Amino acid sequence: MFDTRISRRAALMGAGAVAAWMHNPARAMLWQAAALPVPAFIDALIAKMTLAEKAGQLTLMPSAWGGGVATALNPASNGPNFDGQLEEVRQGRLTGVFNGNGAEMARRMQTAAMTQSRLKIPLIFAADVIHGHRTIFPVPVGEAASFEPGLAERTARMAAYEAAASGIDWTFAPMVDIARDQRWGRTMEGAGEDVLLGRLIADARVRGFQGKDLKDNDAVLACAKHFAAYGAAEAGLDYNTVDISERTLREIYLPPFKAAVDAGVLSFMASFNEISGVPSTGNSWLMETVLRGEWGFKGFVVSDYTGDMEMIDHGFAADAREAAKLAFLAGVDMSMTSGFYRDHLPDLVEKGEVPVARLDASVRTVLAMKARLGLFEDPFRRIDLKREKARSRTKPALALAREAGRKSIVMIKNDGDLLPLPKSGKKIALIGPFASGSDSLNGPWVVYGDNAQAIDLATGVKAAVADRSLITVVQGSTVEAPLPGGIEAAVAAAREADIVVLAIGESEGMSGEAQSRAEIIVPEPQQALAEAVAAVGKPVVIVLKNGRALALKGAVVNAPSILVTWFLGSESGHAIADILFGDYSPSGRLPCSFPRSLGQQPYSYAHKPTGRPNPSETQLEPYKAHYRGIPNSALFPFGHGLTYGKFEYSDLSVAPTLAWDGELTVSAKVTNTGKRAAEELVQLYTHDRAASVTRPVRELKAFRKVTLAPGASEVVTFKIRRDLLLFIGRENKPTVEPGLFDVWVSPSAETQGVRGSFELKGA
Template sequence: MIDSRISRRAALMGAGAVAMWLHSPARAFLQSMAKLPVPALVDGLIARMTVEEKAGQLTLNPSAWGGGVATQLNPPTSGPSWEAQLDEVRRMQLTGVFNSNGAEAARRMQTVAMTESRLKIPLLFAADIIHGHRTIFPVGVGEAASFEPDLAERTARMAAYEAAASGIDWTFAPMVDIARDQRWGRTMEGAGEDVLLGELMGAARVRGFQGKDLKATDAMLACAKHFAAYGAAEAGLDYNSVDISERTLREVYLPPFKAAFEAGALSAMASFNEISGIPSTGNPWLMQDLLRGEWGFEGFVVSDYTGDEEMIAHGFAKDAREAAKLAFLAGVDMSMTSNFYRNHLPDLVRSGDVPVARLDASVRRVLAMKAALGLFDDPFRRIDPKREKARSRTKAATALSREAGRKSIVLLKNDGDLLPLPRSRRKIAIIGPFAAGQHDLNGPWVIYGDNAEAVDLATGVRNAVADKASIQVVQGSGVEEPLAGGIDAAVAAARDADVVLLAIGENEGMSGEAQSRPEIVVPAPQQALAEAVATVGKPMVVVLKNGRALALEGAVANAPAILVTWFLGTETGNAIADILFGAHSPGGRLPCSFPRSPGQQPYYYAHKPTGRPNPGEKLEPYKAHYRGIPNSALYPFGHGLTYGKIDYAGLSVSPTLPWAGTLTVSARISNRGTRAAEEVVQLYVRDRAASITRPVRELKAFRKIALAPGESETVRFTLTRDNLMFIGRDNKPVVEPGQFDLWIAPSAEAEGLHGTFELTAG
């Protein structure tokens, strides 16, 4: 176990840390070096380093002063004590640490590096800042439901503002894996099933984390992960094998990475999975030929947690030495946690198995990144305990968390306009394991946030209503186990209420890494609770907590109103109440399809038609569908309701798209209701006949608009032939003339407005 206790010696050392640095000869030397151009600075250091010190610059480990949540989110490891890790810093055996305990720990460790190590190379401090630091925002898939890349950029910017103040230089985010099998637990971390949405959200998060200047004290280096195709794991099982064609890899799983790198991400993390028999961590084609050669990536690649070590279990490397060699020569610059590079690279270089030029190239990339982050100018630039406190959980951050939360909520169903609820004259029973209590609010992958500082559903509802005494809260059941007397109490509360809010779904431990689920349903005790409460006959609003799409059944699926609320973070309860009581109209749309049955997985809207499609809901024999259900979603990608009455009309589309020209398509979107509305207008295209079979629909653009009651807006999209590109027979991008279907619609499976056009030959 990692020793999180801090000795008196370490505490005393930290008290004068900055003062020692400010008056040290090392500072003057480093400042003189920092004035050199980056190549001269870096090459000068490399020329003075031993092979062991170079291997140290390629070794990243968990912080010995971390503990708590950080140690629970990864497999158990035996690590050094704090004092032993400081000694590793003195001997230049570490390039940095991750998930450390804030600015004070970073200050103490950096002081040792700058005053007691031989070459005074600053450390790099990293952390899993996935969807917030102290202020927590919605999980990635929830925020993607906003269909607002600008929102993702703003929340990432705020996360960087908070986290950088605690000494963090580098975040292991964004995750840009496409998730088309909802059994996969890490669905919650990305942007869902669609390529375009994944590209836009990933690029936005990179811009937010890195800001306009990497040297700024509110900027962090972004890391696009997991490279590549981690979301394509067989059967949605985490860490499992991936076996896909190069075409699918290039068409579906690689584009969000390319978008992240084009947005400026200068680090990448190798994925755990193999692709067609070769683990990503040891895949030269992926890391060298594609990433550096074809794409021209100039940043560095880090393994995932013990990713190089795991090639032994894969059966790809016979021992630690060979695993280090395979990973390094494949193009993975930095080893995380295993210490394989530190332990084996020096001997591999001396034996000639690893060319010294390759070693120097990786060290050069890492040192150049430290320079880009401003660490050679000032190693303590992001380490400031006073700034850390001042930037933590500000009013602006809390307000943004609430905004992001309500924009992430998706209204699946609203029969009879049950929602929004009036703020007075109604008794409300909030029933379910997520009705109240400061638990399961922030969501998975939160290192520094605290559920005890988040707002639960009951509190949010009480904050919104006129009569707080009209609210009754009953747990009803546990998350995965029944509660003695719980259903009887819930039924009694429902009978006494005018409306029921049924707060059910997944807890934090059911989504995230290593949390693949074979049955993506509401757990049985909660389903039994729903069935019992439904028999009372009172109007019921299901408030789902989830990190993935779920297959809804029985009383849950039949409830008159259903809200998908994901894990919303710090302002969970207030954000949900904003939607429940109509302070804001719901604007979220599904970034992943909700299936009719768990057995449909993987299901995604952009599937191929097959040679025997079954269009429509009527099931035909010998067609592509499961027994008893159509090959469609219960609630498809892009679906979501608002409080207005939205009407699509007036499609306008030219019959031809010239090869070198543009095509403008438009439609009139109106709000016929009496309440303000938000609509995500979506443009889909299908290539009717091509040299490679194409999906039934592909999202090409979308626009989110706000409409007052009675207001209309003409929404226009412009297409060029580049929007019709696909990966051809030689695995190269190609565009072919021909006939295309086009839809402007409210979801991927809604008819909306349908038209056709022809791309003419050049």
């Protein structure tokens, strides 16, 4: 499956390895097949380039003029100041920079490239536009809770529209890693735990960013990251080791990347982690055999921030020179931040350790991408100071942020129909560290947005009610520390109120890169606040701010109503108020399972049954697969979410057999027995009862949203064909086998809904 440390080092020593690379027909065919269409002038341009200039086209650096958040997220390290970086541009030592300071910075750098460098090759400007540029949308895991790929495409399209106006050509998004351990901080950046949802969101976001034509001045190049299995880090610890089977890799972690390729993504980013002993940045099996060979990827691969440098600390490369060599020959075309390619590729080529043909192939791909982006035709097509201002935080963008926000909210509990709240006649105590103020509204991984411009909860609530004087706002505690007198003030406010809205959870600094949490709980000072407020005896609505699934306990989980609101971005307060007061019925569903206990991690609904499954959640049997005292299931499972309607499932219809080349129809009647119109997410799951490789207890195969008025019903229909039942077999190839399958049409991954079975017949 993977290259090993010893065989790799041995294979790369000496000129014999280089000669083998150059004369290996399979490798040559692989690169030829994976190449982008190349304009005729590019080969002529490459012929004029020195080795140093070629290495420069494969070198990406943090902008020396980033400032503020950009510098904190991606420090320029020991690099030059902006004037020094301009000199590097003049010398042809840079292909571009990332996380720079807007159109003016890009204008000055591009002017230097086009008027003062020898070959006049345009720069490419990149940025972390993860969930919005100036207008900030919900964090990706929150947006995935909408179960609307079309929404994800629209927000990516709007983000590209804004970002491109400030000179950005390329975004380091979407992150398509599957996350099944909620301790991992970067859960917030992806689509959650499910493969199907991950594939659909990957496809949508690539299409949204790249638009109809990459030459358009509102399109940006997308980058699928992190390749691969970054979300499978042991114990959910960021940057940690990954050790999984090839079958697991192909079945769970690779499909969203393949979906991105199929959607037309033209850049990939290598992941920080190793897989089975080989760092991804040095893994030719991933980059060449799978990505370019099997999938026919035509773009280029960039390392993650100092990813090539980190192979030294991994113990995979002896020094910077070897790290550059290993990464480059593994198929990583561009080095980010370390400068290793610029420093060492010319000498590696001169010494015969890297083929010049291989160097030219990567340069050709990068230049072809710049041509695809229209930069050779007009290097300033995305650099326009007036356009930058005109496209920033427009009314349509903010309206979309509000729509995306309310569609991302998941109501996981609503005992006694406490929600929606009345807009008049009731005193509401708005309590908690996220009740008001600009902290943590946008969420993690925002480079250009400003929390001060976002709408906080208090503002949203006050705008929604008839009489603002009925709203009392009390902080109660800080995020991770008690506030002197805070609990006493909160209790006093709760006693005077009819209803308490308790806004608690994680700060934006507790999720994201390098923010793995050993204990995925509401921080103890906030838990103490919740216990004290609950003891007053007033109805409590929990408004949970979070970038991952949390293990809820005590007064938090026992509150009658709980809204999971993630980090919603620019229109946070308005979006939450829309749900709280019933202007919109909640429609989001959990993209990741909320565990019964933090000790259940990693956990996914699509786990294997084991040889000793516990047959019942209500009665735990000895010597069966469960932790002491709790069943092997989620507290709030994947796909779970309530509405202001009440839905019942009935009348399952499924044919007893599916012919090998046929199609089977599964249908169920869904009825809104409640008093309000609402939107239900109807989900189709299957289970292969007996296969040559054991299968998960359930797998999501399709879903559909239906909107029903009170008392209305709809028969929801799904089609199943053989290809929907594929799995990765013993030979690590997609396969499907005849046999019996269970099927559910249900409102979540761990509820019954309606259940039946069918048999797939052999050919």
